[in-house]
Amino acid sequence: MSDLFIKNVVLENGKNSDILILNGKISDIGPSIKNVSGDIEIVDAKGWLATPPFIDSHFHLDATLSYGMPRVNQSGTLLEGISLWGELKPTVRFDDLVERAETLCRWSIARGTLAIRSHVDVSGNDLIGVEAMLYVKEKLKSYIDIQLVAFPQDGLLRSGCLENLKKALELGVEVVGGIPHFERTMQQGAESIRTLCEIAEKRGLLVDMHCDESDDPLSRHIETLTMETNRVGLNGRVAGSHLTSMHSMDNYYYSKLISLMLEANIGVIANPLINITLQGRHDTYPKRRGLTRVNEQMNEGLDVAFGHDCVMDPWYPLGSHDMLEVANMALHVAHMTGQSEMMDCFRAVTHNPAKIMHLENYGLTKGCSGDLVILQALDPIEALRLKPARLFVIKGGKIISTESPKLSKLKLGEEKFEIDFTKKDFSWKIK
Ligand code: FE2
Numbered sequence: 001m002s003d004l005f006i007k008n009v010v011l012e013n014g015k016n017s018d019i020l021i022l023n024g025k026i027s028d029i030g031p032s033i034k035n036v037s038g039d040i041e042i043v044d045a046k047g048w049l050a051t052p053p054f055i056d057s058h059f060h061l062d063a064t065l066s067y068g069m070p071r072v073n074q075s076g077t078l079l080e081g082i083s084l085w086g087e088l089k090p091t092v093r094f095d096d097l098v099e100r101a102e103t104l105c106r107w108s109i110a111r112g113t114l115a116i117r118s119h120v121d122v123s124g125n126d127l128i129g130v131e132a133m134l135y136v137k138e139k140l141k142s143y144i145d146i147q148l149v150a151f152p153q154d155g156l157l158r159s160g161c162l163e164n165l166k167k168a169l170e171l172g173v174e175v176v177g178g179i180p181h182f183e184r185t186m187q188q189g190a191e192s193i194r195t196l197c198e199i200a201e202k203r204g205l206l207v208d209m210h211c212d213e214s215d216d217p218l219s220r221h222i223e224t225l226t227m228e229t230n231r232v233g234l235n236g237r238v239a240g241s242h243l244t245s246m247h248s249m250d251n252y253y254y255s256k257l258i259s260l261m262l263e264a265n266i267g268v269i270a271n272p273l274i275n276i277t278l279q280g281r282h283d284t285y286p287k288r289r290g291l292t293r294v295n296e297q298m299n300e301g302l303d304v305a306f307g308h309d310c311v312m313d314p315w316y317p318l319g320s321h322d323m324l325e326v327a328n329m330a331l332h333v334a335h336m337t338g339q340s341e342m343m344d345c346f347r348a349v350t351h352n353p354a355k356i357m358h359l360e361n362y363g364l365t366k367g368c369s370g371d372l373v374i375l376q377a378l379d380p381i382e383a384l385r386l387k388p389a390r391l392f393v394i395k396g397g398k399i400i401s402t403e404s405p406k407l408s409k410l411k412l413g414e415e416k417f418e419i420d421f422t423k424k425d426f427s428w429k430i431k
Pocket residue numbers: 058059060119210309
């Protein structure tokens with residue numbers, strides 16, 4: 001834990017501020033902090049934006065960076081991705097899993113993401129993926145918080161992996177996962193939800209299920225998830241990931257469902273990059289977008305977060321684990337280009353996932369952990385527009401990553417220009 005004085009930042013609310021971190025925690029934040037000890041390390045943020053670190057609330061560290069192994073996903077569908085992962089899974093070794101996950105975590109840190117909720121497959125013949133991810137979690141814990149979810153990728157009942165899932169929880173995995181829409185029948189999907197919620201309740205754990213990742217409007221496992229959440233008393237401790245069938249549901253049923261979700265205080269985790277890529281694949285035209293109704297859910301008062309889900313794996317060939325890219329995609333797909341809507345998208349990769357993941361001491365207020373990112377942008381909307389350099393990434397008052405400011409130098413005849421694409425470049429003032 002370290003001390004650090006960061007002077008001259010602008011905060012998300014547009015206010016100028018300094019930030020003093022002592023013993024790894026924010027000890028003061030506000031304009032013109034005085035009486036800072038002389039030997040403390042100082043960062044001059046030069047008026048750039050400081051935010052709490054980005055959070056990825058839905059990822060798969062065990063599958064990441066495996067693109068093309070053993071072959072690429074030709075159809076681009078979710079189902080071919082699942083079957084490809086099934087081919088790859090028996091061949092992976094502990095060291096490969098660790099190397100790929102560690103590489104991805106280094107990318108995350110460089111992008112200013114300091115917490116990841118990662119699902120880890122427990123439906124194979126062994127728990128090598130769990131063991132590897134627990135190893136990475138422990139090794140990198142000073143730099144990035146990894147929260148693991150026991151995820152029965154091939155279906156809890158369909159693959160018969162209940163004992164593996166329980167073993168994973170005993171080994172230290174802290175969230176119960178599920179995938180009810182991939183079970184053989186609707187009834188088995190409901191049974192899997194019941195079993196998994198009971199396990200979570202007994203062990204005092206959180207729940208995060210891949211739920212209704214489908215274009216089928218009749219995929220309604222979220223309904224059962226809300227009921228079981230209430231029945232076993234997990235209110236506020238359960239998240240539904242994807243929920244893409246809600247995109248295709250009729251409005252009347254949606255209006256009933258949203259009240260059930262509010263009653264159970266379900267967290268919503270959408271995955272815009274992956275949902276726009278995988279959903280609608282069976283459509284001709286018009287093609288559905290497939291993203292769950294994030295704007296409406298936010299307006300109703302649900303906590304909505306965005307996850308990256310995949311980077312270069314059987315389901316998605318692109319990505320560099322940049323949560324600003326995720327939020328940028330979301331605001332396009334969800335028609336959220338209003339100013340307050342874009343701010344909501346920024347919160348969906350910062351404050352909202354912190355709440356859903358029950359992270360403690362998150363934020364830029366006195367007493368919070370000294371974790372933050374300084375971006376080469378003047379406000380969150382500019383950050384969404386530019387996906388700019390992460391100038392400083394700070395964990396517990398320690399600078400753990402730096403990036404040079406981006407600057408293009410033009411020579412147009414005799415005229416020379418330096419461009420950073422921020423509003424500083426404008427010769428006129430816009431709001
Ligand atoms: Fe996922």
